[in-house]
Amino acid sequence: MSTDYQQAREALGLSLRELRLTAPGGRLTGELLAERLGSNWTKSKVSKLENGRQTATADELQAWAEATGHPEARDGLLAQLRSFESHIRSWRRQLASGHRPVQEAITAEHDRTRVLTIWENVLVPGMLQTADYARHVLTRHANLMQSPRDTEDAVRTRIRRQEGLYEPGRKYRILIWEGAIHSLVCPPSVLAAQLDRLASVIGLDTLELGIVPFTASLEIYPGNGFWIYDERRVVVEDWHAELWLDDTDSIATYLRVWNMLRKSAVYGTDAQNLITRVQRSVCPH
Structure with a gap:
């Protein structure tokens, strides 16, 4: 995996973490966010995405934006995903x-x-x-x-x-x-x-x-x-x-x-x- 790719994935993870920590109703824990996101989510998956050890799909990014109370962030997250997936497909x-x-x-x-x-x-x-x-x-x-x-x-x-x-x-x-x-x-x-x-x-x-x-x-x-x-x-x-x-x-x-x-x-x-x-x-x- 290229360094540029990993850096871009980590940058996306930081964006996800920021949305979780600035949820309108107050800071969400990883466990609480996983519960909001549904049965396919775990605290471990939230952590992996935030730390750039796993790449979210477009649907997962949309769900994250909505679950953290930041639906307006969806387009920005998708743009970040496209920017590095255009290099590694x-x-x-x-x-x-x-x-x-x-x-x-x-x-x-x-x-x-x-x-x-x-x-x-x-x-x-x-x-x-x-x-x-x-x-x-x-x-x-x-x-x-x-x-x-x-x-x-x-x-x-x-x-x-x-x-x-x-x-x-x-x-x-x-x-x-x-x-x-x-x-x-x-x-x-x-x-x-x-x-x-x-x-x-x-x-x-x-x-x-x-x-x-x-x-x-x-x-x-x-x-x-x-x-x-x-x-x-x-x-x-x-x-x-x-x-x-x-x-x-x-x-x-x-x-x-x-x-x-x-x-x-x-x-x-x-x-x-x-x-x-x-x-x-x-x-x-």
């Missing part, structure tokens, strides 16, 4: 209504972006996925997160996003670790078709596609996948959450990483040959 919260809303949020970022810079080390990037490949990837993620199943809607949203590859004025700078094109996150026949798709887009004037081979000498190890949107935002994906980073220092760091990895990549015919070799190993007959 837990999958549990994002996937509460399924994968389609997540895909739509990403599409909104894509729509306002002219240059998208991507590093992917474990999967073929969504911008280049076939529908069958995307279906298997999203199904596995839904299984892991035990989230609502809206796979087909999510697949359609992801595939529609690829229309940007054919729009003049856009640029996609995509680097892929060779391991990503070996990964059997789907049946071999689906991966073979996905590799066909990957080879077919090499040469598009909107796309700079490089693959970093296993045998390449590396200036930096191939860590987490990330997406840089017009050098104004970086999105980094992890198991528990996505990180949305807007500060200039973080953006500069990820750009340096991408440029270091780029030096190890192969392009054009060399990339196509590498894809073909992997495809033969997936479907040798």
